Amino acid sequence: QVQLVESGGGVVQPGGSLRLSCAASGFTFSSYGMHWVRQAPGRGLEWVAFIRYDGSNKYYTDSVKGRFTISRDNSKNTLYLQMNSLRAEDTAVYYCAKDYEAYCGGDCYSWVDCWGQGTLVTVSS
Amino acid sequence: AIQLTQSPSSLSASVGDRVTITCRASQAISSALAWYQQKPGKPPKLLIYDASSLESGVPSRFSGSGSGTDFTLTISSLQPEDFATYYCQQFNSYPQTFGQGTKLEIK
Numbered sequence: 001q002v003q004l005v006e007s008g009g010g011v012v013q014p015g016g017s018l019r020l021s022c023a024a025s026g027f028t029f030s031s032y033g034m035h036w037v038r039q040a041p042g043r044g045l046e047w048v049a050f051i052r053y054d055g056s057n058k059y060y061t062d063s064v065k066g067r068f069t070i071s072r073d074n075s076k077n078t079l080y081l082q083m084n085s086l087r088a089e090d091t092a093v094y095y096c097a098k099d100y101e102a103y104c105g106g107d108c109y110s111w112v113d114c115w116g117q118g119t120l121v122t123v124s125s
Numbered sequence: 126a127i128q129l130t131q132s133p134s135s136l137s138a139s140v141g142d143r144v145t146i147t148c149r150a151s152q153a154i155s156s157a158l159a160w161y162q163q164k165p166g167k168p169p170k171l172l173i174y175d176a177s178s179l180e181s182g183v184p185s186r187f188s189g190s191g192s193g194t195d196f197t198l199t200i201s202s203l204q205p206e207d208f209a210t211y212y213c214q215q216f217n218s219y220p221q222t223f224g225q226g227t228k229l230e231i232k
Contacts, residue, residue, distance in 0.1 A: 035221075037223075044212065044223060044224075044225050044226040045161075045163075045169065045212050045214075045223040045226070046223065047214070047220060047221040047222060047223060050219065050221070059219035059220060060220065061126070061220045062126065062220065095168055095169075100174065109157060109216045109217060109218065109219075110216060111157075111159040111171070111174045111214065111216045112159070112161075112169075112171065112214070113171050113174075113180070114171075115168035115169055115170075116168065117168060118168060
């Protein structure tokens with residue numbers, strides 16, 4: 001079955017950097033787009049970023065553009081989120097999530113069908 | 126970005142009740158809407174996709190409807206395990222966005 005295991009969370013000072021990883025198994029990772037979604041403590045879900053199955057296109061929510069970079073290594077079945085210039089408002093559980101549609105590119109849009117357990121990022125001095 | 130507004134934000138109901146949650150989009154999104162259930166300390170779980178298609182393994186008491194800007198999630202007869210928070214999400218365009226959530230509590 002699909003398994004998504006996030007790692008790399010922790011406590012970081014404002015202005016600092018952190019890289020999250022998501023190890024995927026149980027499906028053909030290189031065929032599917034992947035998302036990062038976050039949830040601040042006691043708050044709702046916020047979509048953060050998406051990368052197409054082949055890495056050709058990347059999309060971000062406005063609040064992280066220019067600070068966060070989503071990437072993937074299909075040879076290692078791993079998704080990444082490089083987070084720079086971190087702010088207190090970036091404090092959240094970060095979920096790695098799989099897109100439903102295989103080989104979704106161009107004008108294809110699809111939904112999240114599987115989620116990891118999440119990793120907590122705390123930005124605090 | 127497309128805004129999604131859920132109503133109500135919270136809801137108290139009893140086992141056996143029929144419950145409806147509404148999600149309104151700030152612009153038309155065709156049927157590009159999904160519904161998720163989240164319990165405390167757990168990741169979300171997909172319930173409905175394409176506005177009205179039931180995810181495999183999800184009980185048939187869950188149903189979704191709507192298109193364009195107005196959508197609903199209905200639970201026909203609440204069970205104890207249904208008390209959770211529910212989110213809608215649009216995937217019509219990037220950035221994808223979620224509604225603010227509806228917390229369903231036991232009356």
